[in-house]
Amino acid sequence: MAAPVIEMRGVARAFAVKGGExxxxxNIDLDVAEQEFVCIVGPSGCGKSSLLRMLAGLDAPTxxxxxxxxxxxxxxxSTVVFQEESVFPWLTVEANAAYALKITGLxxxxxxxxxxxxxxxxxxxxxYRKFYPHQLSGGMKQRLSIARAFTPQPQVLLMxxxxxxxxxxxxLLLQQELEKLWEETRNAVVFITHSIDEAILLGDRVVVxxxxxxxxxxxxxxxxxxxxSLTELKATPEFAHLYGEIWNLLRDEVLAARxxxxxxxx
Amino acid sequence: xxxxxPLVSPLILFALWEIAARLGWIEVKFFxxxxxxxxxxxxxxxxxxxxxxxxxxxxxxxxxxxxGGVPGVLVGLAMGLFKPVRDFLxxxxxxxxxxxxxxILPLLLLIFGLGEMSKYVTVAIGVFFxxxxxxxxxxxxxxxxxxxxxxxxxxxxWQTYATVALPGALxxxxxxxxxxxxxxxxxxxxxxxxxxxxGLGYRIWWAWTVFWVDVMYVGLIEIAFxxxxxxxxxxMLERALLPWRR
Numbered sequence: 001m002a003a004p005v006i007e008m009r010g011v012a013r014a015f016a017v018k019g020g021e022x023x024x025x026x027n028i029d030l031d032v033a034e035q036e037f038v039c040i041v042g043p044s045g046c047g048k049s050s051l052l053r054m055l056a057g058l059d060a061p062t063x064x065x066x067x068x069x070x071x072x073x074x075x076x077x078s079t080v081v082f083q084e085e086s087v088f089p090w091l092t093v094e095a096n097a098a099y100a101l102k103i104t105g106l107x108x109x110x111x112x113x114x115x116x117x118x119x120x121x122x123x124x125x126x127x128y129r130k131f132y133p134h135q136l137s138g139g140m141k142q143r144l145s146i147a148r149a150f151t152p153q154p155q156v157l158l159m160x161x162x163x164x165x166x167x168x169x170x171x172l173l174l175q176q177e178l179e180k181l182w183e184e185t186r187n188a189v190v191f192i193t194h195s196i197d198e199a200i201l202l203g204d205r206v207v208v209x210x211x212x213x214x215x216x217x218x219x220x221x222x223x224x225x226x227x228x229s230l231t232e233l234k235a236t237p238e239f240a241h242l243y244g245e246i247w248n249l250l251r252d253e254v255l256a257a258r259x260x261x262x263x264x265x266x
Numbered sequence: 267x268x269x270x271x272p273l274v275s276p277l278i279l280f281a282l283w284e285i286a287a288r289l290g291w292i293e294v295k296f297f298x299x300x301x302x303x304x305x306x307x308x309x310x311x312x313x314x315x316x317x318x319x320x321x322x323x324x325x326x327x328x329x330x331x332x333x334g335g336v337p338g339v340l341v342g343l344a345m346g347l348f349k350p351v352r353d354f355l356x357x358x359x360x361x362x363x364x365x366x367x368x369x370i371l372p373l374l375l376l377i378f379g380l381g382e383m384s385k386y387v388t389v390a391i392g393v394f395f396x397x398x399x400x401x402x403x404x405x406x407x408x409x410x411x412x413x414x415x416x417x418x419x420x421x422x423x424w425q426t427y428a429t430v431a432l433p434g435a436l437x438x439x440x441x442x443x444x445x446x447x448x449x450x451x452x453x454x455x456x457x458x459x460x461x462x463x464x465g466l467g468y469r470i471w472w473a474w475t476v477f478w479v480d481v482m483y484v485g486l487i488e489i490a491f492x493x494x495x496x497x498x499x500x501x502m503l504e505r506a507l508l509p510w511r512r
Contacts, residue, residue, distance in 0.1 A: 056418045080418045086411045090433040090510045103421045103429065132510040 003069060004031035005155055005188045006055065011064035012213075013050045023213040024050045028064070030207065030216065032156070034071075035186040039199035041250060042209030043257040048192045051214070052160045055190060056080045070155055076104055079149035083161040087133050087144045094120065094129040096144055100152045119147040122181050139170040146178065150185060159191045163198070175201055176230065183226055196246050200239060201230045208249045211257035218249050298480045306480040307487065315469075320488060323458065323466040326382065327450045327492075330389025335446060338397025339439060345398065346405020347431055359398055367392045368456050375461050385465075388457040393446040400445070404438015405431055437511065440504045447496040451489060 011028040014021045024047035032038050042048050053059040054066060056078055068077050079100055087096045098116045101107045120126045123143040133141055142162060149157055162178075163171045175198055182189065182202075193199050199206045200222055208218040222242065224233060233239045280300045286292045287299035294302075310316040345352045345359075371388055378384035412434060416426045458467025466485050473481035504511070 057420070058414055058417055076419075078418070080415070082411055082414070084409075084411045086415050088412060088415075088430070088433070090436070090508070092510075099415075099429070100419050103416065103419050103425055134510065 004033050005036075005069050005071075006030065006032040006190070007065075007067045007069070009065045011051075011054065011061045011066050013047065013054060013059065014062045026213040026215050028214070028216060032188050032190060034188055037182060037189045037191065037202055037204045038207060039191045039193055039203035039205070040207045040209060041193055041196060041199050041246065042214060043211045043250065043254040044194075045257060046209045046211050046253070047214030048209060049160055052080070052158050052190065052192050055156070056158050068156055072155075074106070076100065076106060076152045076154040078156040078158050079152060079154045081142075081145050081149045081157070081159040081162040083164050085133075085138070085141055085145075085165070087141050087148065089133050091132075092129065093125055093131050093133070093136070093144055096133070097125075097147045097151055100148055104152065106152055115153075116151055119151050122150075122184075123147040123177070139166055139174060142166060142174065143177075146174075146181070150181065150187075153185060154187065157187045157189045159189065161192050161194060164194065171198075172230065178202065179226070179228055196243055196250070197230065197234075199246070200224075200242055201228055201233060206242075206246060208246060209253070211253040211260070217253065220246065295479065298483065303480050303483045303487070307484045310481070310484055319465050319469045322464050323454060324492070326385040326458075326465065327389060327454050330386045330454065331393050331446060331450050333386055334390030334393030335397050335443070338394040338442070339401050341394075342398040342401025342439075342442075343405060343427075343431065343435065345402040346435065347427070352402065359395065363395045363399065367453055371457055371460070380461050380463075384461055385454060385457045389450045389453050392449045392453045396446045396449055397439070397442045400438045400442030401435055402438075404435035404441070407438060408434035436508055440500065440508065443500055444497070447500065448493065451493055451496075455489065 008028050008030040011025065011030075012023065013025040014023045016022075028051065030038075040048055040051065050059065054061050055068070070077055088099065091099065094116060097120055098107070098112065101112050101115070106112075117126070120129055123146055125140065125144060125147060128136060128140065133144070136144065142165075146162065149159075163174050166174065179202055189202075191199075191202055203222050206220045206222060207216055208220070209215065210217045220242070223238070283292075283297070284299050284301060287294050287297060287302075341355070345355055367388065370391070371384075374384045374387050378387060408430065412430050413426065416430050421429065454465075455467035455470070458465040459471045462468040466488055470482050470485035473479070473485065
């Protein structure tokens, strides 16, 4: 296997809290290869988002080593699709989609407009390119956020539960659209999610994390061929088997997280 | 038809006022009939004095607003963006803002004399605080996720200010401008009452001393008109600069 794009060794992240420190992540070893889609699932509060913020360069690890290899120095290291609505309300749809290229100085008059057009088309936003975000639905805004992240074609795409705030039908559509879009670009992806369905549909690997402090509990290969369709996958016994395996791993952690949070709630 | 709707209530008021004045229900010494006031106004429109008063007041309000507004926005941005600046200046702003600016007019007259500068500064001080407060509130209201987006793309400080902080603070800045135009007129007229020989405030005050009540009303109409026009211009500017606001 070629050298991984992302290499994490013994990464930990702790926060100072009253009377000591809270360890969110501990001893994380994780490699992500070129063209690999890695989904990370774990109970709430297991530090998934902390992990992603470190990969995005928004926070630094407390200890350990985190490398993102850049094959091409002209290429952007990473872009993020956030769970929260994060498209700029003061920019039009097309200006939002172009923002990452413009701000990083990668804008090229000859090729960039076509690139923006391409991803607007792929996310179904071409008819709305002159609109402002307040004129779009929640699902469209999240598609725009995805277009903004894909447009610069970064080394690594980071996604933090991008569909969590959407309704069930929109979520299904967007998962499927993302799967199709990714097959064309094949960027390395780290995708945080709560949904086991989503992780199996999208991932080449599903990494299961423990409850806080978050560690890696299991790393499961998803063997399905692409293109994938959730409805077809769900009908197969292999899907049911994988779902069961991941859920069994997760259940103990969710219960552990719940037990820990009980005294606080009372 | 729809466009004329805002004119209905003022027209009814004027009509009732006119009737009341003509039938002697109200004291025309204090409340001259609208027709009398407008007749006086048309007469005054032909005089150089009318235009000098209006022009001077406009100039004072405009220069004063710029003198207070530009530094106000800059200080407000700095307070919104940097916590140490905010912590340092917040007590000063909180302490000085509620002070009626008119109370320092005598001091300003002492420092700057009766010339134009004392009027500029009076207006500027009032406008400054309003712009500081609304601009910093505008920056603080920006959702942190927008800064995260810029940071995740390794945007430089200035890129972040230009593409996130400034556009994000614009709604707050416009709220400030709207409030500041009203305050600017208030302070200007007050300053002109006591420390000027020309201008709308001076003209109203002078009309009182010689008991030309209809001239006073003409002055009031001019000020109301200025307020109306400036609100309209601010709206236009906001629509042009903030097309992304509903």
